[in-house]
Amino acid sequence: MKQIRHIFCGILLLLSSVYGYAQSSFLEKAQDCEGRHSIDSARIFIDKAMTDANVRKVPEAWYLRGYIYKDLFKKYEPNNLRSAYRDTAVNDLFISYNLDPANKENKEGAFGTLKFLAATYYNNAEMVMDSVGFHWAIYGYNKYKFIMKKMNPSENFNVFDIRFYDIIGNIYSGYFFSVNDFSKKRNYLDSARKAYDAVLAISPDDYSAVYGIGRLYYNQAVNIINNLPFDASIDNVNKAQDTCIHLAKLSLPYMQKAHLLEPLKIEPIKGLQGDAVMLHEPDNYKMYSDMEKKLNEQQAPKK
């Protein structure tokens, strides 16, 4: 708030002399209310002030409105990902900066508040990052990235992206495993694959994504067979087996890589056993079964 007062020291005098008393008075009142934490009154005055075309040319006025709307968001909707207060605050602060990018003081103030708002998007996204709210999590995360990138186009999000898309991939996978409808399954598989691919584009050796993709194709293969009705014709069983083999072949390189990345993890070994069954490779099945047995023995608590 100290910064707000500082920024406004000269601007009110300037506005009253150039654009007239009424609008500068509204601004002054808005600033005064903000200083006294009377946010709702501050909002009324700033909205009135901003109806004037001349005031709308002033970066500091946009900054003040952004600041007030940020406080409205904090007061009324701190957990609402779709908060219009926050959207308005972000928009106003960028307008403020764009009107005078050379103004160091204004930039520092606007960017400081924008960073805070970006962090709230990220935190809100984390709060709904589950099987129900993940669409909103994606929305919030993209908003966070949008703000941060606009302030610093070279900002690197790799660590956040990996973490975020790994979780999203796992959520879509969870849906894929739990629904029975085949077209829905297909959509969830594609969405999960997309999320994991986003991770692998940044970090090709990310175990969670590599294993996640192998697991998706493996399960799709198994599901196709297990969902065949008993009265399926032999021709249809053969077609289903062809699809199953195709999917097992898609799964295999990911399971193999997951095993290389984490040789002591049991899941990829079990996946490799399953792929070997579907591809009818008895030698490989035996090899991975022995491997699993050995690993279980090694990991069993010693008596």
Place this chain on the structure above:
Amino acid sequence: MLSANAFGQVEQAVAHTKVIFIYNFSKFFEWPQDYRQGDFVIGVINASPTMLTELNKLASQKTSGNQKFVIKNYKSVEEIDKCNILYIPESSNNLLAEVVKKIHGASTLLITDAEGDARKGAAINFIWKDNKQAFELNKSNADKSHLNMSSSLKSLAAVNIE
């Protein structure tokens, strides 16, 4: 991340495929009159729990004409009684000769699951072809059991043994 149960589904997939084949076979053969009365019995020798589950699922969902499917899991050759279909899993393949002797003269469709079994008394033997579950057919073994076979089954077999 993935329960062991999910990987267990591959075992179910293998058993499910075989049961679909077995159900198909029940439609491609015609049994003598005395086997078309009462229950349609599918016997298995020492069935795995997964195979048994799949067969019981079939029995709860389907019938053979107006005959109810009944699944019998025999623990030994001595236990085998009148059945329409008898399936010997690969793990019990060592009992084949004894089984063939036991069901001699009966109208039992013998289905096996090990290389070479179609030449050792089985009418149908599960095999793998091009990585897929398939079957070989020995019509003369089916004939010996007095079973009328639909000619279209021949074209579906991966191997026909005359």
